[in-house]
Amino acid sequence: MPEPISPPADAAVPDANTANTTVNTTALQRFATLTREALHQGACQQVLLVAYQGGVPAIEEQGQGLQRVMVRPIALRGQPHLSFLLRFPTKDITKNLPQGEGLALIGQWLADGAFRNAHLFTATEEVQLAISKKGKASVRVGKLAGVAGGATSGAAASGAAGEDAPEPALAHNRDKHRLLELSRPFLRELGVTDAHGQIIPAMSRKWKQINKFIEVFSSAVARSSLAERRALHVVDFGSGKGYLTFAVHDWLRNTMGRDARVTGVELREDLVKLCQRVIGKLKLPGMDYEQGDVRHYHPADLDVVIALHACDIATDHAIHLGVRAGAEIILCSPCCHKEVRPQLLSPHPLRPILQHGIHQAQEAEMLTDGLRAMLLDAAGYDTQVFEFISLEHTNKNKMILAVKRRQPKDNAEVVRQIHDIKAFYGLQRQCLEELLKADGVLPA
Ligand SMILES: C[S@@+](CC[C@H](N)C(=O)[O-])C[C@H]1O[C@@H](n2cnc3c(N)ncnc32)[C@H](O)[C@@H]1O
Numbered sequence: 001m002p003e004p005i006s007p008p009a010d011a012a013v014p015d016a017n018t019a020n021t022t023v024n025t026t027a028l029q030r031f032a033t034l035t036r037e038a039l040h041q042g043a044c045q046q047v048l049l050v051a052y053q054g055g056v057p058a059i060e061e062q063g064q065g066l067q068r069v070m071v072r073p074i075a076l077r078g079q080p081h082l083s084f085l086l087r088f089p090t091k092d093i094t095k096n097l098p099q100g101e102g103l104a105l106i107g108q109w110l111a112d113g114a115f116r117n118a119h120l121f122t123a124t125e126e127v128q129l130a131i132s133k134k135g136k137a138s139v140r141v142g143k144l145a146g147v148a149g150g151a152t153s154g155a156a157a158s159g160a161a162g163e164d165a166p167e168p169a170l171a172h173n174r175d176k177h178r179l180l181e182l183s184r185p186f187l188r189e190l191g192v193t194d195a196h197g198q199i200i201p202a203m204s205r206k207w208k209q210i211n212k213f214i215e216v217f218s219s220a221v222a223r224s225s226l227a228e229r230r231a232l233h234v235v236d237f238g239s240g241k242g243y244l245t246f247a248v249h250d251w252l253r254n255t256m257g258r259d260a261r262v263t264g265v266e267l268r269e270d271l272v273k274l275c276q277r278v279i280g281k282l283k284l285p286g287m288d289y290e291q292g293d294v295r296h297y298h299p300a301d302l303d304v305v306i307a308l309h310a311c312d313i314a315t316d317h318a319i320h321l322g323v324r325a326g327a328e329i330i331l332c333s334p335c336c337h338k339e340v341r342p343q344l345l346s347p348h349p350l351r352p353i354l355q356h357g358i359h360q361a362q363e364a365e366m367l368t369d370g371l372r373a374m375l376l377d378a379a380g381y382d383t384q385v386f387e388f389i390s391l392e393h394t395n396k397n398k399m400i401l402a403v404k405r406r407q408p409k410d411n412a413e414v415v416r417q418i419h420d421i422k423a424f425y426g427l428q429r430q431c432l433e434e435l436l437k438a439d440g441v442l443p444a
Pocket residue numbers: 237238239240241242243244265266267268271292293294295307308309310311314
């Protein structure tokens with residue numbers, strides 16, 4: 001592959017105050033600092049450079065029509081690097097640079113006015129740098145849509161609030177800073193958007209759910225060892241009509257430039273055919289949809305397990321499959337908690353509370369998902385249970401997120417706690433526990 005880009009001769013992070021440029025420098029400095037800090041904290045997911053203005057010979061040599069440059073942190077031979085993906089209409093060109101050189105190159109391009117917009121994405125924030133035609137630049141920091149604390153927060157810094165400075169969209173349009181773009185073709189094929197790329201009103205909740213899910217997913221990837229890898233395989237069990245499956249594929253490949261394989265596994269033949277037809281029509285690389293039952297599925301390899309709204313113990317089977325395959329991330333949103341409730345005793349002094357059917361159902365749900373989280377902890381995962389989208393959007397709103405620990409931890413204490421909780425409620429069996437015991441992951 002020809003050398004598409006090369007860092008400036010003095011490969012230090014440029015001090016924007018001394019850069020030889022017509023672009024206002026305070027905002028550049030601010031953007032460079034925020035990017036460097038995010039990288040050092042391990043929080044940086046991507047830097048996106050858009051609205052190429054021309055004038056960089058090394059880019060021009062590669063062809064016309066550069067659409068965007070996606071930059072993401074990687075580790076090469078244990079050293080921090082930046083992977084640059086230059087997207088042209090008919091090809092992608094990738095180049096990896098040591099982190100310092102990569103930062104210097106970004107700083108140089110921006111100081112030269114080669115791009116009008118730059119975006120720094122972390123799991124929770126987007127920092128936007130906008131450069132006007134006259135070289136005036138401004139920086140805004142906004143919370144990503146759906147992240148607790150509101151969709152946007154105030155401007156962090158403004159290098160030039162000049163009248164011709166382009167106004168970043170953060171404060172004005174929530175959709176503009178979602179991680180997915182409404183114009184993506186899969187949204188049209190799945191009936192989320194219409195022919196003009198507008199949300200079909202009945203699908204607005206689904207759109208929010210998809211975006212929130214991608215936010216959670218992106219933050220999990222950033223925390224896992226997958227952050228340092230380019231290739232990964234995601235399997236979505238009980239993938240239904242594929243809203244999340246296609247969204248994950250699109251985010252990984254199109255937004256993040258990852259070499260991702262994404263497989264949907266679904267019981268219903270009609271849904272499998274529908275999704276296969278969309279994959280064929282859009283010619284999506286690295287994506288497939290299979291008819292299968294999570295209870296008997298044996299993947300060759302996988303890195304991420306997703307199981308959203310897989311009914312009852314299908315969630316346990318999906319988690320188990322992920323643990324057995326050594327998945328780095330297991331993400332599930334359980335529903336239909338049928339297994340535990342009939343076994344549930346009403347132990348003293350909870351009897352007066354659990355005499356009500358609704359409380360029994362709530363207790364059974366909390367118990368089931370609490371035990372799943374503890375079992376994942378015992379199996380070597382850092383696990384969180386949280387509400388992933390507010391109740392106004394769907395009543396299936398709980399997420400269990402497990403990221404594989406890098407260092408092993410003694411599980412004796414959590415195994416004892418699981419035993420005590422089961423004894424307290426008189427539980428005889430829990431599907432995930434039985435599956436993990438049968439595998440020898442937990443003591444019999
Ligand atoms: C409520 S839908 C959720 C679809 C999708 N995950 C979402 O959140 O949009 C549950 C899906 O799981 C599928 N399913 C149920 N049991 C399954 C199993 N044992 N193996 C594979 N798929 C299953 C159902 O056919 C259904 O399409």
